[in-house]
Amino acid sequence: MPEIAETAAEAVSAVHSGATVLLGGFGNAGQPMELIDALLDSEATDLTVVNNNAGQADAGLALLIKERRVKKIICSFPRQADSRHFDEAYRAGEIELELVPQGNLAERMRAAGAGIGAFYTPTAYGTALAEGKETREINDRNYVLEYALPGDVALIKALYADETGNLVYRKTARNFGPVMAAAAAHTVVQVEELLPAGALAPEAVVTPGLFVDTVTVIGTDSGTAAAKEHHPALRSQGSKTTTAAEGA
Amino acid sequence: MNQGLSREEIAQLVARDIAPGTFVNLGIGQPTTVADYLRADQGITLHTENGMLGMGPQAAPDETDPDLVNAGKVPVTELPGASYFHHADSFAMMRGGHLDVCVLGAFQVSATGGLANWSTGEPDAIPAVGGAMDLAIGAKEVFVMMSLFTKDGTPKLVPECTYPVTGLGCVTRVYTNYGIFHIDDDGERRRPRLVEAYGLSAEEIHNRLDVELV
Numbered sequence: 104m105p106e107i108a109e110t111a112a113e114a115v116s117a118v119h120s121g122a123t124v125l126l127g128g129f130g131n132a133g134q135p136m137e138l139i140d141a142l143l144d145s146e147a148t149d150l151t152v153v154n155n156n157a158g159q160a161d162a163g164l165a166l167l168i169k170e171r172r173v174k175k176i177i178c179s180f181p182r183q184a185d186s187r188h189f190d191e192a193y194r195a196g197e198i199e200l201e202l203v204p205q206g207n208l209a210e211r212m213r214a215a216g217a218g219i220g221a222f223y224t225p226t227a228y229g230t231a232l233a234e235g236k237e238t239r240e241i242n243d244r245n246y247v248l249e250y251a252l253p254g255d256v257a258l259i260k261a262l263y264a265d266e267t268g269n270l271v272y273r274k275t276a277r278n279f280g281p282v283m284a285a286a287a288a289h290t291v292v293q294v295e296e297l298l299p300a301g302a303l304a305p306e307a308v309v310t311p312g313l314f315v316d317t318v319t320v321i322g323t324d325s326g327t328a329a330a331k332e333h334h335p336a337l338r339s340q341g342s343k344t345t346t347a348a349e350g351a
Numbered sequence: 352m353n354q355g356l357s358r359e360e361i362a363q364l365v366a367r368d369i370a371p372g373t374f375v376n377l378g379i380g381q382p383t384t385v386a387d388y389l390r391a392d393q394g395i396t397l398h399t400e401n402g403m404l405g406m407g408p409q410a411a412p413d414e415t416d417p418d419l420v421n422a423g424k425v426p427v428t429e430l431p432g433a434s435y436f437h438h439a440d441s442f443a444m445m446r447g448g449h450l451d452v453c454v455l456g457a458f459q460v461s462a463t464g465g466l467a468n469w470s471t472g473e474p475d476a477i478p479a480v481g482g483a484m485d486l487a488i489g490a491k492e493v494f495v496m497m498s499l500f501t502k503d504g505t506p507k508l509v510p511e512c513t514y515p516v517t518g519l520g521c522v523t524r525v526y527t528n529y530g531i532f533h534i535d536d537d538g539e540r541r542r543p544r545l546v547e548a549y550g551l552s553a554e555e556i557h558n559r560l561d562v563e564l565v
Contacts, residue, residue, distance in 0.1 A: 130424035206442030206485030276418040
């Protein structure tokens with residue numbers, strides 16, 4: 104059973120200086136903004152961060168970079184119209200960048216979560232991003248060897264969790280959540296609501312609770328939007344849940 | 352000089368040529384405009400790399416949803432039959448050859464279908480690649496939309512890419528303001544073939560390019 108953290112600060116206390124942190128989200132969708140804010144307020148520094156982007160405007164990851172607490176970022180698309188803090192740190196040589204094609208980034212984390220040490224992928228073969236990497240021809244096609252990318256801690260956002268840590272997501276906010284949850288040694292999730300065991304339909308669970316270590320409840324716009332709908336993972340009221348006693 | 356087709360007209364030709372019933376990814380920027388010209392009766396299913404099939408049009412300002420965006424992070428809508436999935440599955444759809452067509456922009460396309468669209472290679476540029484390399488090698492067919500020449504008249508369909516490449520031998524069609532090229536494999540090598548010309552004659556296009564056309 105996951106630990107239930109009362110505050111975001113408590114939830115991110117697992118992030119120590121020098122850690123590799125997987126940060127979920129694609130743009131604002133699925134981004135655990137409140138957990139990242141709590142990380143900003145913590146003492147953690149000298150971090151390696153994995154995220155699709157490198158922070159925007161004056162918020163979240165961009166501020167961690169501005170404070171020079173990110174020594175290395177592993178991402179696919181650092182340059183954006185308002186990525187000025189990353190741009191400045193990069194040009195000053197004060198942050199290391201490992202640029203990874205987006206699908207390789209996702210697959211490297213998937214491999215880490217699945218116990219695969221490395222894999223051959225056709226993506227980036229013959230390009231600057233494959234320079235110095237092992238290659239291999241398999242059935243007349245050229246591949247590049249890419250290594251798994253595990254994290255010490257994942258900070259992700261889901262819609263609902265139940266007490267056993269099972270997670271469901273909302274629309275495209277799912278993005279990196281499931282792969283990061285599996286790829287990290289310790290997974291911290293912010294959710295809109297924490298439900299009793301049995302409230303989520305087992306067939307609709309996306310991330311099984313086994314991958315989840317810490318859950319904290321934080322209301323955001325996602326919860327407001329979800330409240331206007333009926334999420335298919337929510338068991339309708341009155342549906343029968345077999346209790347342990349009945350099952351015995 | 353005759354400029355050939357407008358960007359909107361190029362998008363219309365791409366939309367016309369996408370086979371009915373296919374699964375298609377439209378890249379960020381100009382390729383996104385192809386969606387405006389797809390007809391409902393074509394039955395095209397749009398994929399967005401951040402984790403959705405069955406993507407609908409851009410959301411109206413009062414109907415945006417923080418959790419429903421496209422690869423350009425623009426709020427979009429879902430169509431009946433849509434599905435959501437995580438990032439590793441989304442890129443498995445590309446890499447695994449399950450997408451029929453992707454449409455991308457380009458700085459250059461080489462005569463053998465090499466694509467350069469992710470970096471200008473300038474020393475002080477901040478590199479960013481996103482899903483471009485995964486898309487280039489993943490989809491069964493890669494359509495490029497670009498102008499045939501730069502503003503100073505330099506061809507963008509070239510013998511070899513001089514910009515950093517995104518993928519080798521991956522482009523199957525090039526839609527430009529002056530014409531459509533198919534890059535065919537004649538059994539020995541891949542070569543571009545001019546199939547439709549606009550604004551310039553086929554001979555003028557041949558003369559202005561430094562590549563051998565079929």
